[in-house]
Amino acid sequence: MSDPEVKKPKLLLLVTVPDSLIFFEKQLKSLSHIFDVTVSCAHDSNVSTFIESEGVNYIPLFINRQFSPLHDVRTVYELCKIIQSVQPDILHVNTPKASLLGLIAGFLMRVKVRLYVCHGFAHHSRQSLAAQKFFKTLERIRCLLSTHVLSVSSSLRDELSKLSGSKKVDLIHNGSINGVELDGVAKTFQLAPTYNPSPNSIEPFRLLFVGRVTKDKGINELFRSFEELFSEGINIALQVVGKIENTYYIDEIEQMSRKYPGNFSYLGFLDDPLPIMSKNHLLVFPSYREGFGMVIIEAASVNLPSLAFRNLGTTSIIESGINGFLTPEQTSCDLTSIIRSLIRNPEEFNKVKSNLADLASRYERERVIAATKVYLEQLLRY
Incomplete structure (x- = not known):
């Protein structure tokens, strides 16, 4: 009698636009050995090829990159339905708009592990003080709604730690989200x-x-x-x-x-x-x-x-x-x-x-992906 198939923990990854999926090239295929991975983002002509090559699940969702209260409320509702359908053990959110709306939905749906990956700040010194304050406030909200925060560089980690207050900010390996492929x-x-x-x-x-x-x-x-x-x-x-x-x-x-x-x-x-x-x-x-x-x-x-x-x-x-x-x-x-x-x-x-x-x-892809696997598995014990 064969052993029953072990049920994999579920990971739902959110990005705003399909172009951002390049951050996870070959990583999701590797993670799929451990997790049942689902990706959600807008659809374009390249998404199907990416999903097929990585061997993961896909749920289309259009997220308006601009602030649009009515559309954003509807998007949070759609995200809640996706979360209810997938039942993720880890909600993995990336890019500013997908992170904000995804974390709101994840908080409302009580997802146990809500991982916010900060790829960079929306605010910078050339903006008006009002704009800087607005984007910093959104950054604090993302950190508040998440259970874990991950930064892609040491300098960004240090600044995000100051901005978010007591929230611990993690860094995988030497930084980056997916490293660079050097082999060959x-x-x-x-x-x-x-x-x-x-x-x-x-x-x-x-x-x-x-x-x-x-x-x-x-x-x-x-x-x-x-x-x-x-x-x-x-x-x-x-x-x-x-x-x-x-x-x-x-x-x-x-x-x-x-x-x-x-x-x-x-x-x-x-x-x-x-x-x-x-x-x-x-x-x-x-x-x-x-x-x-x-x-x-x-x-x-x-x-x-x-x-x-x-x-x-x-x-x-x-x-x-x-x-x-x-x-x-x-x-x-x-x-x-x-x-x-x-x-x-x-x-x-x-x-x-x-x-x-x-x-x-220092950013060789295989090492970054290996460290990412270890990090995500640790989050399951949270």
Whole structure:
């Protein structure tokens, strides 16, 4: 007589938009050996492929990213029905809107373990004081409604601990939510080129931006810096990768493409940015706010150094001048000054490349997933 099948504990994972599922690539498949995993988010053409590849359950749910009281109340009601249907042992909420509404529903439905994963703050210093206070209040509410709080970086953990008061904030491994896959990267992709210009070289210094094309990611400062360097006669090129979130930037990018043919290009959203990373000299990541900055680790995995604005996430990863570069302030002038200096002093630029393999190895995906399994299993004993 065969042993009865052991019933797995249930995990319900919430994100607002399908794009955020990339944070859990291969992780959910691994977790499904331990948990009965269900994912809930809006539906798009890529969700079915992701769900099938991870081998998990899926319940579609549209969540409006903007604040809409009537729609938000209805969404909480829908989430309560999903929770009633799934009966999760762990409610795993991510991204600001899904976290807030999911935690409200989880609290109302008395889910025993309500895990809030903070990927970064919505507030930053460029907002009005009223806006900062509003977003900080929402952050405190999320922490209050959760039973456990998880941060994706040490700096973010420390700030969130101060913001939430007595709530303990956890950190898995060295940080990040899913790490970076290193196995086979060196065999699959060439490493980013070393910058060694000769007096007669026609090869430009190649800059790359990877991220959402939006104001908060510092795209305005990057464009101003590129144009200033180009106007100085510096041989420079810029490639932009990512989804355009504001229609204003469609016209802006078209103008840049016409004005700088051969030196500026927009490549749209790429599922895998590593091939294009391996063909550039410097990743520029001027985000105003960041919880971690996964793109910096991805770049490091193909030996591409990063220049970033100083914020909570980037200061957890980059030691300026050692394994990358940080601006003193979040300005286009600082970007311009550092890029100009690196072009004129390639030795200073190239020396950080020897430390990038070690940086990437600190966030190796298999180790992050293994630590995540242990952490989630511990929560079941809560």
